[in-house]
Amino acid sequence: MSDSRIGLTRDEMAQRCALDIPDGAYVNLGIGIPERVAAFVPEGREVIYHTENGLLGMGPPPEPGEGDPELINAGKQQVTVKPGAAYFHHADSFAMIRGGHLDVCVLGALQVAQSGDLANWSTGAPGAIPAVGGAMDLVAGVKTVYVITQHTTRDGDAKLVESCTFPLTGLGVVDRIYTDLAVIDIVDAGFQVVELSPGVSFEYAQERTGAELIPRE
Amino acid sequence: MSDSRIGLTRDEMAQRCALDIPDGAYVNLGIGIPERVAAFVPEGREVIYHTENGLLGMGPPPEPGEGDPELINAGKQQVTVKPGAAYFHHADSFAMIRGGHLDVCVLGALQVAQSGDLANWSTGAPGAIPAVGGAMDLVAGVKTVYVITQHTTRDGDAKLVESCTFPLTGLGVVDRIYTDLAVIDIVDAGFQVVELSPGVSFEYAQERTGAELIPRE
Amino acid sequence: MINKEVGSVADAVADVFDGATVMIGGFGEAGSPIELIHALIDQGATDLTVVNNNTGSGEVGLAALIKAGRVSKMICSYPRSTNSTVFPDMYRSGRTALELVPQGTLAERIRAGGAGIPAFYTPTAVGTPLEDGLERRTFDGRDYLLVHGLTADFALIRARVVDRHGNVVYNKTARNYSPVMAMAGRTTIVQATTVVDVGELDPEVIVTPGIFVQRVVEVADPAHESELIAMGATYP
Amino acid sequence: MINKEVGSVADAVADVFDGATVMIGGFGEAGSPIELIHALIDQGATDLTVVNNNTGSGEVGLAALIKAGRVSKMICSYPRSTNSTVFPDMYRSGRTALELVPQGTLAERIRAGGAGIPAFYTPTAVGTPLEDGLERRTFDGRDYLLVHGLTADFALIRARVVDRHGNVVYNKTARNYSPVMAMAGRTTIVQATTVVDVGELDPEVIVTPGIFVQRVVEVADPAHESELIAMGATYP
Numbered sequence: 001m002s003d004s005r006i007g008l009t010r011d012e013m014a015q016r017c018a019l020d021i022p023d024g025a026y027v028n029l030g031i032g033i034p035e036r037v038a039a040f041v042p043e044g045r046e047v048i049y050h051t052e053n054g055l056l057g058m059g060p061p062p063e064p065g066e067g068d069p070e071l072i073n074a075g076k077q078q079v080t081v082k083p084g085a086a087y088f089h090h091a092d093s094f095a096m097i098r099g100g101h102l103d104v105c106v107l108g109a110l111q112v113a114q115s116g117d118l119a120n121w122s123t124g125a126p127g128a129i130p131a132v133g134g135a136m137d138l139v140a141g142v143k144t145v146y147v148i149t150q151h152t153t154r155d156g157d158a159k160l161v162e163s164c165t166f167p168l169t170g171l172g173v174v175d176r177i178y179t180d181l182a183v184i185d186i187v188d189a190g191f192q193v194v195e196l197s198p199g200v201s202f203e204y205a206q207e208r209t210g211a212e213l214i215p216r217e
Numbered sequence: 218m219s220d221s222r223i224g225l226t227r228d229e230m231a232q233r234c235a236l237d238i239p240d241g242a243y244v245n246l247g248i249g250i251p252e253r254v255a256a257f258v259p260e261g262r263e264v265i266y267h268t269e270n271g272l273l274g275m276g277p278p279p280e281p282g283e284g285d286p287e288l289i290n291a292g293k294q295q296v297t298v299k300p301g302a303a304y305f306h307h308a309d310s311f312a313m314i315r316g317g318h319l320d321v322c323v324l325g326a327l328q329v330a331q332s333g334d335l336a337n338w339s340t341g342a343p344g345a346i347p348a349v350g351g352a353m354d355l356v357a358g359v360k361t362v363y364v365i366t367q368h369t370t371r372d373g374d375a376k377l378v379e380s381c382t383f384p385l386t387g388l389g390v391v392d393r394i395y396t397d398l399a400v401i402d403i404v405d406a407g408f409q410v411v412e413l414s415p416g417v418s419f420e421y422a423q424e425r426t427g428a429e430l431i432p433r434e
Numbered sequence: 435m436i437n438k439e440v441g442s443v444a445d446a447v448a449d450v451f452d453g454a455t456v457m458i459g460g461f462g463e464a465g466s467p468i469e470l471i472h473a474l475i476d477q478g479a480t481d482l483t484v485v486n487n488n489t490g491s492g493e494v495g496l497a498a499l500i501k502a503g504r505v506s507k508m509i510c511s512y513p514r515s516t517n518s519t520v521f522p523d524m525y526r527s528g529r530t531a532l533e534l535v536p537q538g539t540l541a542e543r544i545r546a547g548g549a550g551i552p553a554f555y556t557p558t559a560v561g562t563p564l565e566d567g568l569e570r571r572t573f574d575g576r577d578y579l580l581v582h583g584l585t586a587d588f589a590l591i592r593a594r595v596v597d598r599h600g601n602v603v604y605n606k607t608a609r610n611y612s613p614v615m616a617m618a619g620r621t622t623i624v625q626a627t628t629v630v631d632v633g634e635l636d637p638e639v640i641v642t643p644g645i646f647v648q649r650v651v652e653v654a655d656p657a658h659e660s661e662l663i664a665m666g667a668t669y670p
Numbered sequence: 671m672i673n674k675e676v677g678s679v680a681d682a683v684a685d686v687f688d689g690a691t692v693m694i695g696g697f698g699e700a701g702s703p704i705e706l707i708h709a710l711i712d713q714g715a716t717d718l719t720v721v722n723n724n725t726g727s728g729e730v731g732l733a734a735l736i737k738a739g740r741v742s743k744m745i746c747s748y749p750r751s752t753n754s755t756v757f758p759d760m761y762r763s764g765r766t767a768l769e770l771v772p773q774g775t776l777a778e779r780i781r782a783g784g785a786g787i788p789a790f791y792t793p794t795a796v797g798t799p800l801e802d803g804l805e806r807r808t809f810d811g812r813d814y815l816l817v818h819g820l821t822a823d824f825a826l827i828r829a830r831v832v833d834r835h836g837n838v839v840y841n842k843t844a845r846n847y848s849p850v851m852a853m854a855g856r857t858t859i860v861q862a863t864t865v866v867d868v869g870e871l872d873p874e875v876i877v878t879p880g881i882f883v884q885r886v887v888e889v890a891d892p893a894h895e896s897e898l899i900a901m902g903a904t905y906p
Contacts, residue, residue: 024436026645046435046436048436048599048644048645050645051843052773052774053697053700053843053846054697054843054845054846055637055842055843056643056644056645057599057637068841068842069699069700069894069895069896069897070700070701070841070842070843070844071700071842071843072697072698072700072843073843076697076698076699076700076751076752081637081842083632083633084436084597084598084599084601084632084633084635084644085637086601086635086637086640086643086644087637087638087640087840087842087843087845088640088643088845089777089845089846089847089848089849089850089877090697090723090773090777090846090847090850091549091777091778091780091781091849091850092643093774093777094549094773094774094775094777094778095545095548095549095550095617095778096643096645096646097550097774098549098550098551098774098778098792098793098794099547099548099549099550099617100550101617101645101646102645117797122799127762129749129750129757129758129761129768130749130768130770131747131748131749131750131770132747132748132770132771132772132773132800133747133748133772133773134747134772134773134774135772136772136774136775136794136795136798136800137772137773137774137775137794140550140792140793140794140795140796141550141774141793141794167798167799168797168798168799169798170796170797170798171796171797171798240672241672243881263671263672265672265835265880265881267881268607269537269538270461270464270607270610271461271607271609271610272606272607272873273879273880273881274835274873285605285606286463286464286658286659286660286661287464287465287605287606287607287608288464288606288607289461289462289464289607290607293461293462293463293464293515293516298606298873300868300869301672301833301834301835301837301868301869301871301880302873303837303871303873303876303879303880304604304606304607304609304873304874304876305609305876305879306541306609306610306611306612306613306614306641307461307487307537307541307610307611307614308541308542308544308545308613308614308785309879310538310541311537311538311539311541311542311785312542312781312784312785312786312853313879313881313882314538314786315538315542315556315557315558315785315786315787316783316784316785316786316853317786318784318853318881318882319881334561339563344526346513346514346521346522346525346532347513347532347534348511348512348513348514348534349511349512349534349535349536349537349564350511350512350536350537351511351536351537351538352536353536353538353539353558353559353562353564354536354537354538354539354558357556357557357558357559357560357786358538358557358558358786384562384563385561385562385563386562387560387561387562388560388561388562542785542787546790549778550792550793551778551790551791551792552791552793552809552810552812552814553790553791553809553814554782554787554789554790554791555787555788555789555790556786556787557786557788573788573789573818574788576788578788578789582809603874604874606873606874637842638839638840638842638875639874639875
């Protein structure tokens, strides 16, 4: 398939997601496209970023040569701190997550089911080294879970599906999905289309989705 | 009964107990006679005192007029801090206790059973306001539990008994008892006399004990 | 811009509702947010469940709240203190109920509530009257009791310094329950002697990160319970 | 006089025994006590169970310990990292086993172990493959899993400053797992850039009180894993 010329770019997906980050929110951004969300939060909104390894008030990467190898984010990249930052230990950090104190997390996905089940940590391939990190904690604890993902795999397989075939990260945890083709909410009835990307028809998105999409009213 | 002229005074009981506090120990002292132990730890031993309300490195009371109402011990009396002190929150404080990090606690008692059961928080009297504080946590978690108590009540009733009639603080928790009449270990067979106070005979102590005493070999 | 500061203690507690669970920091007078408690008395919410280590002293602060008939239940570890006369009367007359919890279990239940842990096992109180109604279970040959996390609709905290993001540092042993109560309160309200600008606190020394705090209010010269009692004060 | 300082990293780890469980602080290289790990490689203890968030990078530090065949089991949340080639080989060849634990569950299990809590319930991993073998239970209509506290024979920690009583302060996000591992280790060993006299640290800013620390050793100029790897270093 050749979808490359329609739909949002990766940065545009991050930008679209950023519109939904409320002012004053405490937010955890996953590695990859989700990290890009921070660059697009609209002017005038103050957002406090949490990283699992013990920091609230994370800022952007340091200028070259000015970093501290002991000031990193969950992706083990060097970062900076903003005014008002605080350090804390790992158990307190996940108390914030598990205890429902974070407002939003944004994660990547391998698959999302219409029930909101998320698979994003393992393809279950034989011989692969399983590695879960904090993903299961985030989806179990954060108030609102957003997913940013390409609508399909590089091979054109649907990533939004009736039920996940990959090992789950959590059951019924996803609230909203931002793809290159659409913004989709998980509602009781399944995948509710909120908006379609410019140039994307409902049918075009539906063809690339592994479950029924519910059109806007 | 008129036992007032034989056996140890309260300070002497505290002093005897203090001999058994090892150098370098982390110690929690209960309210009352146990508090007095700190005054008698032999020269050359350094002991770090813990108080449940969030302080390690507790020192003696402040000079008059120099206290801070926000620097108190578990008995809500003003205290000072020694060099090397640390403040921490209540959950961390009891993590120290429950997690077995404290070496010794010294408590008072209403009754001690030959099995090591301790009753020290309530007489179970009808209408009394029950209040437990940290006693149950201390006996459940501290490595070595010492009790300092008069051998009998003011009415002459035994406080060292076959089994406690007052509500329990913990089951099989006491290691050693310091009374005015004797030092007694809890062993599998019951109350093992370690030493008798000057002028106290085994028979004299036995008459005032509600269970069989095991003589020294 | 995030600014959690409110203008007065009255504003800070304005939305406490009848029937709310309120955690109140402090151990005895150390860390007791007296001005917030007095504002709560003025505000009028009733049928409260209050979580505190004690039940207050004299007729100010927590004791005054109880005396005013606002507290239908206390969850605490040591309701009997010097100068504690209000609670015994209310308890004996059946107007204030009591859930007695060992001190360490109380602190840990509050932390668990704040950390999203619904229940945990503890060795404390096995074989005692406070085991009543709890499930006992053996791990590695030792017996433990299952106890539940505690959360609250509001937590009232007294601190030394707070910034406008809600980052808190405490004073000495006034810290006690406050950091875990801040975690467990859905709306955590901090009164501090000083409210500072964001960035004035060293990120290494913040005890309670602002994520756990929803409102801050400056009380520049807070009262000490023992001094009020010594003066014979009552509230209101 | 209490003085927990030992003369060398070799002295600090001299009694680590075959079959021991060893918690190693750090998240990636931040907080990784490389000099203590290298001393442990020199010391020779084997059949170790190691608890760490990761499995090390390159062929220094934790990765070198694994490569030396000393680690029979890893308990961690993210064994797959950039530059992590040693563990995959050892895992696939069956020489190092893996217990995979979600990161927050791992941190909390360590804290629970240090706090005397044998087990607790967590919502994390319900309905996932990591639920296998765990007991599920419903509280207030939501499902949770029962997980167990973790303790260790030894905990190896890297810090910024420690005093001779073992009071510790950390550097930035190098704090991570170290405070809870210090609690959970029966013998906790801290390497710090600076060892100071008792009384030099402010009691308000100590993160790990000395009661959780048994030995301290000064490593004035500790290596950073990424710098060693960039230089192509291996150990031994």
